Amino acid sequence: MQADGSIAAVSNDTSVSLGQFSPAAIARAGHLATGLPLASLAGKSVLARQLHALVRRLAQHGLLDYRLFSHRDEQDLVVIEPQIADYWPQRAKLASSDTIVLSRFAYLRRRGNEMVLESPRAGALFRICDPVIAATLATLSQPQKIGKLRKQAPSLNLDLLGLLLDSEMLIKRDAKDGDSLRLDEGDRNLALWDFHDFVFHTRSTEGRHANPVGGTYAHAGAIPPLPAVRPPWPGKTISLRKFATPEHPASPFAKLLRERHSTRDFDDQHPVTLAELAQFLDTTARVLSEWKSGADVDHGPEVTYSSRPYPAAGSAYELELYLTVSNCEGLARGLYHYDAGTHALFAIDTSAQQLQALAMAAEFAMDASGPPQILITIAARFGRISWKYSSIAYSLILKDTGCLIQTFYLAATDMGLGGCAIGTGNIDLFAKMTGLEFYVEGPVGQFALGRGKKAGRGG
Ligand SMILES: Cc1cc2nc3c(=O)[nH]c(=O)nc-3n(C[C@H](O)[C@H](O)[C@H](O)COP(=O)(O)O)c2cc1C
Known part of the structure; x- marks a missing residue:
């Protein structure tokens, strides 16, 4: 109180x-x-x-948490642990004649002494306390009629099945599906996700799980930290020091690399200007040319490609830039999409509260004294790359993000501006702000941009 x-x-x-x-x-x-x-x-x-x-x-x-328990002995059958902010248990409607099957993204695993059913699609995880329910869920690798299923495991009642269906752990199958277990589960954007990529994306960002995130030093008490520099290998050493002595003048690029550093606090009396932002985006991210080519597969369709200032796997250029503008001379506060093809900003209507939440999370991640003047959220159009690449799609997206972040750092340094990469990002908040499904296009990186507090150094 x-x-x-x-x-x-x-x-x-x-x-x-x-x-x-x-x-x-x-x-x-x-x-x-x-x-x-x-x-x-x-x-x-x-x-x-x-x-x-x-x-x-x-x-x-x-x-x-939400408990489903046996009225006979008050033992928990299933405990539902919400993973997203606004989860509320709801039962999807089901009839005994319906056919259901496990989602291809659902997985049962041991967590400590417990068995948990999880899915990157679900807003909650289900702690399965009753082994009969766990065993019966395993039989749902094949489509089953609900009536028959309930005869095998009466504890798997319609309430629980309705909750699992609502969480998209279970999928209802239509008669028109025939024998095929569809990859798309009702949305063809889902067909483009490999299982491991989808789990990695939702578990390594914020917004769709309830685990600790960031520098928690979870192993500090048990395992010593690894050294900053790898201990040398034994054997013959070839020193390179004589080839890079201070007498050799460094190239402008080498100097730029040495000058680059992270800037977390910005000079809000002299914010970055719209002209500087335009130059920054032109230098780093603008489409330089476009072309078409056939996909390297039998009867493959024609694919459009582009060239941009940074390298990208397969020339796919799946990364999109969304700007949260808090303080930019000549540009109103708000959320904007940078259209790299036309070199233009498109305003996106979103609530001031959500904008503030995004900027504040960046401020918190940098332990800064205020929000970044411009927060660039790097979002991926996942399907652009997973349409072609199996197993490595998400890893390529993260590698592309690294290339882009270094390009941002160097351009900001060159322009006398400051910036800082940010390792966390809330994919659920971004989805709410843009109306984009989190598995269609969503954040994979962030970069804070502005004029650093100390003039001349960009920071
Ligand atoms: C992928 C990545 C994520 C980062 N995440 C954060 C972050 O969340 N918060 C932060 O303050 N700095 C972050 N940084 C900046 C690093 O802390 C910084 O690059 C490092 O300390 C080296 O300092 P320097 O950039 O000034 O050379 C990140 C850097 C990278 C490359």
Whole structure:
């Protein structure tokens, strides 16, 4: 309870303010420590409505788990752990005559002493506490009629199946699918994802899982840190020092590489200008030429290609730039897409709150004193590259992102501006801001750009 009468939820070292509620609602919410039936949130009474609002607020902050348990012995059958901010358990409609199958992205694995069912598509993971349910789920590698399935495992009831279907762990199969297990699962953008790439993307970014992210030093107590420089190999050494003595004048490019450094705090009295931004984008990312060529496969279609200032795997150029502008002279605050073909910015309508959240996350990642003047979110059109490459698509995208980030660093240094790569990014927030599905086009890197605080050095 806070001084103004509102209540807060405290978890680890973070505190979330929940608002003001009646003492009766707060007392009932106390039962959440052991379990509160979802049914008690239904109803029109003031208490039920208050309790519902309080529970929804806790859910929005990912502070609730949902238990399905056996009424006979009160043992948990399944516990649902939300992975996205606004997960709320919902049952998709099912009939005994429906045929269902596991999504090709769903996987069952051991986590500590537990068995968990996860999927990069799902907004929650399902902790499977009952071995019969785990074994029955495994049989869903093949399509099954619900009626028959329930005879094998009565604990796999329609509630649970509806929740699994809603989370896209299970897929409903139509009669028109015949015997084929479709790769696309109802959206052909999904057919373009390899399983490992999809898991890696959603688990190595923020927004679609609830695991710790970033520099947590998880192994600091158990394993010593590796040295900064690899210990030398034994055997004959050929020193190269005599070939690179300070007497040899460094080329302008070598000087640029030496000058490059990360800049995290920006001079907000003298922000980057629109003209500088235009020059920066022209130098680093603009389309220089376009051409067409046949795909190197039998009866392959004609493919369009482009050339740009940085290298990219297969000349695919799948990376797109989205600019969160907080402080740029001559350009209003907002979100913009850089159209590399026409060298133009397109404004995207989005909420001020979401813009602030994106910029603040970058500020936090850099431990900076304010938001970056311009935050460049590098998003990938995943299908552009996975249409051609198997197994290596996502790894190529990350390598392309590295090439682009170094190009940004060097161009910023050359222009007397400052910048910093950012290793984290929220793919769910970006999806909400742009309306793009997270598996169609989404963040794979970020770069903060601005005029550094110390004039002359760009930082
Ligand atoms: C892929 C990548 C991710 C990075 N992520 C962050 C980040 O999240 N926050 C940050 O402050 N710096 C980040 N940096 C910047 C590095 O900390 C920085 O490059 C490194 O300390 C070397 O310093 P220098 O760039 O000034 O030479 C990142 C750099 C790279 C290449």
